[in-house]
Amino acid sequence: MNRTFAVKAIALTIWGLLLFSPFLFQEVRQVEVAARIAVFIVLVASYDLLIGYTGIVSFAHTMFFGFGAYGVAIAMKQGDNTWGFWILGTLAGVLVAAVVAVLIGLLSLRVKAIFFAMITLAAASVALVLASQLSGLTGGEDGITYRSPDVFKSANKLLTDEEGKVLRIAGVRMNGKIAAYYFVFFTCALMFWMMLRIVGSPLGTVLKAIRENEARTEGIGYRVVAYRTAVFVIAATTAALAGAVYATWLKYTGPDTTLSFAIMIDILLMVVIGGMGTMWGAAIGATLMVLAQYYLRDLMEVAAAATEAIPLLPVLLSPDRWLLWLGIIFILLVYFFPAGIAGTIIRGRKS
């Protein structure tokens, strides 16, 4: 019990740090990292609903993430940067995600898990190709830049002092940027909390039962296909919402930020590092991985420069080889720590 508490404490500390991060870390890049962590925690947690709790392997999670992001992006670009269009775009994205998820789910969740993995992979690659081909709508490879709602403009004064200037609290300007950050933070925290509730609900118990023994769950009287499709839709819509939030924060949507296969691999890594089947682990995995993405590359660059005199090393340490190392770490993790950080802490050393 204490060990579960330790994991929760770590995850809650992360959320706490995220809550105060605009005040703790004032550089632009650090706030960027914090927002990315918040969004990816939700994305990874929703993916964990599939892979960790239900035992479904999907490679289409970035596709759903992309639906939400492109929904907002297209609505803001074609329409205007008002909340009306934001809601319209988000709803459209979520709706498309839900419909596609139902279609894929009903079509292929009844067959073997492995078929499902292959089908989602195919669907995701079709979505990626479509996004780059329908360049009139999606901006193709370049993506779309647009303006977010006026509240989030950095020129917007949220709070003012007596002279009418932007109020500073603890040295931080209360402008639109801060509003945007807290928008991201609170929507993500809300979604994370909802997923925690889902996992703890009777639905979550059935999902775990399906993961453990599908035939038996069916035998007890639960329609496995219906439950699987339901959780797939829940995960897909959550991912789409996370995409919409991220698109609002970035004010740019393109294949590289939402749809690409590289992000799918990131999500997989985050889930495995954090620990499959623990919502709290998702928070840990996402945080570590995003931090590594932002700061380890810099470190690799320094290391490559430092070892320039030695033959092979700088080639291996060059930041371009980043994915190579990630892949190797990933394989080793799946071999030796399939339970991830959270799972290893909870279970202790024995297993």
Next chain:
Amino acid sequence: MNIVERFGGVFLLPVAIAIIAFVLIGAPSSWLTLTVAGLAMGMMLFLMASGLSLVFGLMDVLNFGHSAFVSFGAFVAASVLAYFGGWLGSDSIVLNIMALVFAISAAIVFGAALGWFFERVIIKPVYSDHLRQILITMGALIVAEQLILATWGGTPTNVPRPQFLEGTIIVGGSSLEVYRLFAFVVGALVYAGLYLLLNKTRMGLLIRAGVENREMVEALGFRIDRLFIGVFMLGSGLAAMGGAMWAGYETLITPALGAEMMVIVFIVVIIGGLGSIQGTLLGAIMVALMQNYVGYLSPKLALASNMLLMMAILLWRPYGLAPAVK
């Protein structure tokens, strides 16, 4: 329905696709060009996909890293061909063929060796655990792709073709590329070889029995796991061969080749049904014909059309058209 069954049942589907396309395209000469291109591509896809299908059928192992063999095959063949550049340019057909044989054999040997490594080091520890299998082979794919990127660089690599395979033949007003005909013939020969191996030899008998019921064959005293590594190496060698042929077909290859082919190969095995080479051939031909016809009729839909084809077939037959395992 009985008549359809007697003449081949689902194996008539490619013919049906070809006939529909003939009506839609209207011009017999372009139809013939497209059909030959489709058949050639189908044969190369068959080479790439057959191993994946057999390995899954025999051992219930799905290798998401399978396309790594395809890309390694392509790049190894490209390097060997570039090395023998002088032979390729010469008019002597013997030297041409020798260079080609060297390139393809190098690809096959490399693919088989890589397959051995994959099976022993990466997949063996996670037999019978699908989730970890998918994750680990995916990781292996990333590493393989990065290794290719590190070795051959990110810029597209040029693949020289032997002199005698350049050019086109004109048949009844439509021009047919020699290389496509060559690819079709090679693919058909490999298919025939595989068919004979599986249906006329003792080893083939064991493989088919193993696909059908592994425990039973093991209970009868045969070492399926030893057989399995053989099949795995054969499959990866064939995938590398497919990659080598594909490299010559495209003449310009990038490290992203494996990832691009992976999706198509998956669609092929899903459509065909896992575990049987007949099914894989059927799936490969259908996907390739579809891709070429739709690519001509409305280019933007080419990949999506295969996806739709797969969805339709899954609705009709959830395990694919001609599966050996259920």
